Amino acid sequence: MSAQQNTKPDHVKLIKKLVFTVVFMFGFGFALVPLYDVFCDITGLNGKTSNSAASQSQVVDVDRLVTVEFIAHTQGRLPWTFEPEIKRIKVHPGEHHEVNF
Amino acid sequence: MSSIENSATDHHDDHEHHGAPKGIMRWILTTNHKDIGSLYLLFSLLMFFIGGAMAMVIRAELFQPGLQIVEPNFFNQMTTVHGLIMVFGAVMPAFVGLANWMVPMMIGAPDMALPRMNNWSFWILPFAFLILLMSLFMEGGGPAFGWTFYAPLSTTYSGDSTAFFVFSVHIMGISSIMGAINVIVTIFNLRAPGMTFMKMPLFVWTWLITAFLLIAVMPVLAGAVTMVLTDKYFATSFFSAAGGGDPVLFQHIFWFFGHPEVYIMILPAFGIISQIVPTFSRKPLFGYSSMVYATASIAILSFMVWAHHMFTTGMPLAGELFFMYFTMLISVPTGVKVFNWVATMWRGALTFEVPMMFSIAFIVLFTIGGLSGLMLAITPADFQYHDTYFVVAHFHYVLVTGAIFSIMAGAYYWLPKWTGHMFDEGLAKLHFWLSLVSVNVLFFPMHFVGLAGMPRRIPDYATQFADFNAIISIGGFAFGLSQLLFVAVVYKCIKGGEKATDQVWEGAEGLEWEVPSPAPYHTFETPPTIK
Ligand SMILES: [Cu+2]
Numbered sequence: 001m002s003a004q005q006n007t008k009p010d011h012v013k014l015i016k017k018l019v020f021t022v023v024f025m026f027g028f029g030f031a032l033v034p035l036y037d038v039f040c041d042i043t044g045l046n047g048k049t050s051n052s053a054a055s056q057s058q059v060v061d062v063d064r065l066v067t068v069e070f071i072a073h074t075q076g077r078l079p080w081t082f083e084p085e086i087k088r089i090k091v092h093p094g095e096h097h098e099v100n101f
Numbered sequence: 102m103s104s105i106e107n108s109a110t111d112h113h114d115d116h117e118h119h120g121a122p123k124g125i126m127r128w129i130l131t132t133n134h135k136d137i138g139s140l141y142l143l144f145s146l147l148m149f150f151i152g153g154a155m156a157m158v159i160r161a162e163l164f165q166p167g168l169q170i171v172e173p174n175f176f177n178q179m180t181t182v183h184g185l186i187m188v189f190g191a192v193m194p195a196f197v198g199l200a201n202w203m204v205p206m207m208i209g210a211p212d213m214a215l216p217r218m219n220n221w222s223f224w225i226l227p228f229a230f231l232i233l234l235m236s237l238f239m240e241g242g243g244p245a246f247g248w249t250f251y252a253p254l255s256t257t258y259s260g261d262s263t264a265f266f267v268f269s270v271h272i273m274g275i276s277s278i279m280g281a282i283n284v285i286v287t288i289f290n291l292r293a294p295g296m297t298f299m300k301m302p303l304f305v306w307t308w309l310i311t312a313f314l315l316i317a318v319m320p321v322l323a324g325a326v327t328m329v330l331t332d333k334y335f336a337t338s339f340f341s342a343a344g345g346g347d348p349v350l351f352q353h354i355f356w357f358f359g360h361p362e363v364y365i366m367i368l369p370a371f372g373i374i375s376q377i378v379p380t381f382s383r384k385p386l387f388g389y390s391s392m393v394y395a396t397a398s399i400a401i402l403s404f405m406v407w408a409h410h411m412f413t414t415g416m417p418l419a420g421e422l423f424f425m426y427f428t429m430l431i432s433v434p435t436g437v438k439v440f441n442w443v444a445t446m447w448r449g450a451l452t453f454e455v456p457m458m459f460s461i462a463f464i465v466l467f468t469i470g471g472l473s474g475l476m477l478a479i480t481p482a483d484f485q486y487h488d489t490y491f492v493v494a495h496f497h498y499v500l501v502t503g504a505i506f507s508i509m510a511g512a513y514y515w516l517p518k519w520t521g522h523m524f525d526e527g528l529a530k531l532h533f534w535l536s537l538v539s540v541n542v543l544f545f546p547m548h549f550v551g552l553a554g555m556p557r558r559i560p561d562y563a564t565q566f567a568d569f570n571a572i573i574s575i576g577g578f579a580f581g582l583s584q585l586l587f588v589a590v591v592y593k594c595i596k597g598g599e600k601a602t603d604q605v606w607e608g609a610e611g612l613e614w615e616v617p618s619p620a621p622y623h624t625f626e627t628p629p630t631i632k
Pocket of ligand 1: 359360363406407409410
């Protein structure tokens, strides 16, 4: 406890422990990479996408009608005009449509 | 007491032999904890103004909707570098500076345990920030991906300056780690006889725990920036789904560092407030040991809450519940602290000197920041608040009116001890009141624009937010200008002023108040005896 009795070697022992902690935590940061995968595997939580394409619904829902509105902006004082040709379109969910800008 | 004064005057006599050398080399080669403390504090003040200037650019651009002053890419660089500078350049070095000055004096040690390393840990810091700041002038500009440098913004979509960003963060990390090791070794090995752990002042306790947090998480940050570096330049795929990695993994690693980091920036603040409130209440701190245990439990809990920053990444329900409850749990030890400060003031003989005014403002305003943090912890509500100005309001309340106000309080509290002069009380009070009013004009309306849906990190916004943003900007300019008063007070106090007594403040207790003012270059070369 006394400061007088604490000489250099005492420091060295403590510093070694602390430096080991630093190195260990640096390694731990990298260990999180495989640990993350393992954790997701075991628990089945989250994880990566399955790499298979999601199937798209081909059914057009004719009972519902949704309104889609289009806007466009140009940055600052650019000498352009960039606008949608039609401002608003009503479509059935699942339908394909093309709109020009 | 008298023995201390004797030994202190003894040193005064042989100042010629091992006192402060003269000229610039004194500062470059110094291994004296007081010199290095001053260097840290002055450096952090400089960084505070550089980071503040960037905040002024941000607020000037946001004064009106539309793009007026800067390009969006430059705006993004400003938000990014403002955050990095304030966190790593202003708040953290200021606390390290205070630790350097005060920790040895508070525990009766002659200096820090590792003085040469201390010199290094300061002097690499200016280079880190020089690199970061110079990258702003590169072709393509500096880092623009936010201070959180999320992948793939920092890997796939970042500019050439990213390598410099990574390098400078590495240097900052090394500096912090060396500083932390120094603090731990000093506190473990250099306490004066009789200074047991449970007799240590709370500033020393909170810094000890902060230092452990630093050595635990700064290496993880170093790992994260290294992975960003190799992903960007050396074709690894830690965070790239195309190569089998995962961008969400970045957020896990970053916030595993990031949440303890916020306690690195607030635990020393708790320590400072716990020193000041008893002094001006003329009562011992209420619940000393509960303060120590509360600090330790906050530190431990800080490792178990990181994913509350990631509720909107598509986490499973179990994860959301776990991180929500653990985050809320932190408010218990924090509440203990606020209760103890108020209980210390209860029926105390209060006086309202400037350090006390900043401390009381800290207690009230930090609690507001804590409360908005609690709101953000509620997972379903967070989906609404996430990435809005509500978050900006929250972390500025805990960092500006929390961390920065505590640093101001500490600076005013110890300034007479450092310089030997009392500061200009009138000017300091003006600084306090202007700061208090303007900081609330600046940050309080951000809660409302955030709740109304204004996203953060944007140079332009929908016109319904125009009035509030104009008010916020005015508050911002006022707060920025008010801080010049602080520089004036410090400058005047260094140059001269009424002579400070050794105790400085009537109710002040502790070893640092038993040495003369200004504190001599060497203190406690023979350890004091602790009652
Ligand atoms: Cu957090």
